[in-house]
Amino acid sequence: xTPAPHWIIEPLSPATPGQFTAADLAPLEPLWRSxxxxxxxxxxxxxxxxxxxxxxxxxxxYLEVLAVPGSFILVARRGEHxxxxxxVDIQEGDETYTTGERQAEIYTLAVLPGERERGVGAALxxxxxxxxxxxxxxxxxxxxxxxxxxxxxxxxxxxFTPFLHMQYRKLTGLDGAPAAxxxxxxxxQED
Amino acid sequence: MRTKTITDDITIERLEPKDIELLAPLWKxxxxxxxxxxxxxxPIRPFEQSWPLERTDLLKALEGDGFVLVAxxxxxxxxxxxxxxxxxxxxxxxxxxxxxxxALSVADGERGAGVGTALFDAVDAELExxxxxxxxxGVDTANRDAMRFYEERGYxxxxxxxxxxxxxxxxxxxxREEEDRKAGRGRYAPxxxxxxx
Numbered sequence: 001x002t003p004a005p006h007w008i009i010e011p012l013s014p015a016t017p018g019q020f021t022a023a024d025l026a027p028l029e030p031l032w033r034s035x036x037x038x039x040x041x042x043x044x045x046x047x048x049x050x051x052x053x054x055x056x057x058x059x060x061x062y063l064e065v066l067a068v069p070g071s072f073i074l075v076a077r078r079g080e081h082x083x084x085x086x087x088v089d090i091q092e093g094d095e096t097y098t099t100g101e102r103q104a105e106i107y108t109l110a111v112l113p114g115e116r117e118r119g120v121g122a123a124l125x126x127x128x129x130x131x132x133x134x135x136x137x138x139x140x141x142x143x144x145x146x147x148x149x150x151x152x153x154x155x156x157x158x159x160f161t162p163f164l165h166m167q168y169r170k171l172t173g174l175d176g177a178p179a180a181x182x183x184x185x186x187x188x189q190e191d
Numbered sequence: 192m193r194t195k196t197i198t199d200d201i202t203i204e205r206l207e208p209k210d211i212e213l214l215a216p217l218w219k220x221x222x223x224x225x226x227x228x229x230x231x232x233x234p235i236r237p238f239e240q241s242w243p244l245e246r247t248d249l250l251k252a253l254e255g256d257g258f259v260l261v262a263x264x265x266x267x268x269x270x271x272x273x274x275x276x277x278x279x280x281x282x283x284x285x286x287x288x289x290x291x292x293x294a295l296s297v298a299d300g301e302r303g304a305g306v307g308t309a310l311f312d313a314v315d316a317e318l319e320x321x322x323x324x325x326x327x328x329g330v331d332t333a334n335r336d337a338m339r340f341y342e343e344r345g346y347x348x349x350x351x352x353x354x355x356x357x358x359x360x361x362x363x364x365x366x367r368e369e370e371d372r373k374a375g376r377g378r379y380a381p382x383x384x385x386x387x388x
Contacts, residue, residue, distance in 0.1 A: 036282060045347050046283040057281035095244035096222070097233045097354075098364045098377075104357075129357035138363035140355050146348040159362075160355030163232040163332050167346035171315060171324050 007078040007120065009127045012085070020066045020073075022059055027082050028075075029055050035110040042147035045168065058108075065089045065107055070135060074127055076111070076120045084111035086124040090137065099139035104132050106142035121154060201306060203313040206259035206271065208250055213261065213268050214296075218245055221296040226378070228333035233354050234368040237378040248293075249273060256288065260313050262297075262306050270297040270306040272314050276323060289325035290318055311344065 012028075014020040033051050040048055048054065065071050070090035076083050087107040093099045106128065111120045132140065142160065144151040152162070206213065219238045226235050235241070249259065256276035262269050273294040279285050292314065297306045318326065328346065330337045356363045371377035 039282065043349065045349065046285070048282060049284055054282050057279065061281060093244075094236075095241055095248055096225075096235050098236050098367045098371075100363065100367075132357040138356050138360075140357055142353045142355075143350040144353065145350060152351065152353075155353045155355065158355060159359040160353035161232055162351040162353050164329050164352040165332065165338065165348055166327055166329050166350040166352065167338070167341050168325070168327050168349040169341075169344065169346045171318060171326060 007076050007083055007115075007123075009074055009076050009123050012073045012075045020063055022063070025059050025062055028085055029059075031082060031085055031110045031112060032058055032108075034112050035108065037113070038148065039145050042149075043145050046170070062087055062107075070102065070137070072128075072131060074124050076115075076124055078115075083115040084109075084120045084124055086110075086128050088128050088132070090135075094139075097139075100137070102137055103139040103141065104128075104137050106140065109142070116150075122158075125158060200264050201269075201309050202263050203260050203309060204263070206253075206261045208253045210261075211246055211249060214249070214259070214271055214273075215242055215246075217268065217271055217296040217298060218242055218294070220299055221294060223299075224296075225331055225334065228331065230333035232332060233362075233364050235378075237380070240377070245294075252293075257293075258317065260310055260317065262310050262313075264301065264306070268298075269301040270295075270310055272310040274314055274318070276321075280325070283325075285325040286323065288321075288323050289327065290314075290323050292326060292328040295328075307340070 012024070014024045029051075032055050036048060036051065036054060049057070062073070065087060066073060068090055072088050074086045074088075076085065086109045089105045089107040091103050091105060093101050093103055106125075109121055109124060111124075132138075140160075142155060143166070144155065144162075218241070222235055222238055222241055225231060236244075249257075252273070252275050253259065257274060258276075259271055259273050261271045271294070272292065275291045275293050276288050277291060278289075279287050280289055295307060295310060297310075314326075318324075327349065328341055329352070330341065354362070354364070368378075372379045375381060
């Protein structure tokens with residue numbers, strides 16, 4: 001049996017150096033769809049947009065991210081086929097937590113379903129880590145979807161810990177009253 | 192928004208950008224509250240560093256669609272809610288805009304007295320007025336009471352935010368905090384002559 005050809009990790013480069021366009025990102029669309037499928041499987045509190053509409057909006061966000069100096073995008077490639085990608089967003093230091101002057105967010109990390117559990121995601125993160133450390137960025141944030149236990153374990157193995165939890169609510173049927181009965185007291189705060 | 196009387200003594204009003212400094216003591220109260228949570232993981236900045244950054248975020252949001260509601264009891268500012276209004280979520284079927292409750296703070300001696308609930312109700316009403324139906328909030332892992340408060344109001348988990356340092360290295364934020372502790376600076380600075388006691 002011939003072993004499957006190995007894959008490589010490399011930065012995605014725009015056709016025009018230094019300026020990403022929608023066309024540069026087009027090869028990522030199937031990978032984005034596979035991440036949507038994964039999210040739909042684990043979290044069904046809200047309906048999802050169509051693949052087309054979602055990709056159009058997400059692509060616009062990527063273009064904004066990639067316009068920020070330091071932000072980058074890595075792809076995992078097997079031959080001509082992209083099998084995974086990572087988008088890393090460089091941001092100013094956080095207003096609350098003791099991060100450095102700049103921090104990173106793993107904006108997306110996606111691997112095709114048939115290519116998971118083979119170290120592709122870890123290799124993408126290893127390369128992202130290497131670039132971040134070389135750039136002096138030592139604080140990294142990443143969000144996982146509630147219920148995506150495999151992703152949670154993946155980041156925990158890499159030394160990450162969940163410290164902030166996002167909660168969501170649809171405001172429905174409001175006529176001055178909250179959707180749920182108000183609690184008895186309010187001795188809490190959040191950020 | 193005109194001032195609205197919520198109970199006999201709590202009123203809620205919209206903050207004008209020129210009054211931004213009214214929020215500073217409450218931002219400090221929020222930081223102090225998170226800082227001492229027993230299971231807090233990622234250390235927080237001292238107020239002197241954090242407030243200028245937060246103030247910048249606030250003013251930027253107020254220039255756009257964001258808003259701040261301030262609660263007063265007998266005229267004194269006792270709490271606020273900061274809401275950012277963003278565009279549609281790229282994945283989930285939100286409306287054309289969705290809201291993020293970026294901060295909710297209640298003054299120390301005022302907790303448990305209905306201020307948070309009054310602010311929350313006022314935020315809901317303002318969002319309804321604007322036709323914004325989707326709200327997201329973030330709560331620290333260690334802030335279990337807050338998490339319960341939101342769950343009771345119908346909130347459900349959607350994302351979990353992780354922190355880490357590249358290369359499986361020890362957390363940079365903890366190293367910085369330890370350096371501050373040893374040097375007696377930042378949150379560990381001795382109180383200055385102006386410190387109120």
